[in-house]
Amino acid sequence: GIQVEQSPPDLILQEGANSTLRCNFSDSVNNLQWFHQNPWGQLINLFYIPSGTKQNGRLSATTVATERYSLLYISSSQTTDSGVYFCAVGHTDKLIFGTGTRLQVFP
Amino acid sequence: DTGVSQNPRHKITKRGQNVTFRCDPISEHNRLYWYRQTLGQGPEFLTYFQNEAQLEKSRLLSDRFSAERPKGSFSTLEIQRTEQGDSAMYLCASSGQGANQPQHFGDGTRLSIL
Numbered sequence: 713g714i715q716v717e718q719s720p721p722d723l724i725l726q727e728g729a730n731s732t733l734r735c736n737f738s739d740s741v742n743n744l745q746w747f748h749q750n751p752w753g754q755l756i757n758l759f760y761i762p763s764g765t766k767q768n769g770r771l772s773a774t775t776v777a778t779e780r781y782s783l784l785y786i787s788s789s790q791t792t793d794s795g796v797y798f799c800a801v802g803h804t805d806k807l808i809f810g811t812g813t814r815l816q817v818f819p
Numbered sequence: 820d821t822g823v824s825q826n827p828r829h830k831i832t833k834r835g836q837n838v839t840f841r842c843d844p845i846s847e848h849n850r851l852y853w854y855r856q857t858l859g860q861g862p863e864f865l866t867y868f869q870n871e872a873q874l875e876k877s878r879l880l881s882d883r884f885s886a887e888r889p890k891g892s893f894s895t896l897e898i899q900r901t902e903q904g905d906s907a908m909y910l911c912a913s914s915g916q917g918a919n920q921p922q923h924f925g926d927g928t929r930l931s932i933l
Contacts, residue, residue: 742919753908753927760921798861807922809861
């Protein structure tokens with residue numbers, strides 16, 4: 713089956729710093745989503761981005777489907793950005809999740 | 820705008836008991852998915868429905884697990900004779916008609932087996 717790898721596994725930042733999270737996948741996919749799981753366990757949709765680039769406030773994402781990777785950029789990080797960021801790729805009709813990047817932002 | 824709703828939010832039960840969870844998808848969505856997430860891992864696919872038809876089941880879904888979506892609206896996930904290893908967060912998601920639609924997740928039901 714498709715493998716989804718995320719890096720780095722852990723990231724510690726001071727408030728105001730920028731970061732880039734990476735997602736590599738092993739086969740062609742028809743869907744790619746980025747999620748933020750907050751400390752209460754809620755999975756928040758960030759981007760639906762099977763290809764191209766999107767921006768939403770301080771967050772942006774780029775997927776290069778032909779090279780099988782996606783990047784999530786977080787600029788001017790805030791303590792509320794803390795949590796786990798998941799990349800999930802769509803293969804047939806189900807999502808396959810990576811193991812996540814745990815982000816901690818300190819004031 | 821109502822999102823995906825899951826009940827209960829938390830369930831604590833003794834080993835061997837049966838439990839049932841409910842998911843109400845976004846109203847215009849015809850696809851409904853169940854996932855399970857254990858500590859430190861990403862969610863894993865269990866099963867999904869298109870309208871009332873259950874189209875795919877993961878091998879993670881043992882014969883103690885059963886899911887239904889009787890009228891193509893809400894869905895229930897039942898676990899019979901619960902075991903310690905069933906402790907997890909059970910997540911429901913829904914998506915709209917057509918291929919390659921984004922999935923929207925509920926807040927999950929956290930199951931703890933004593």
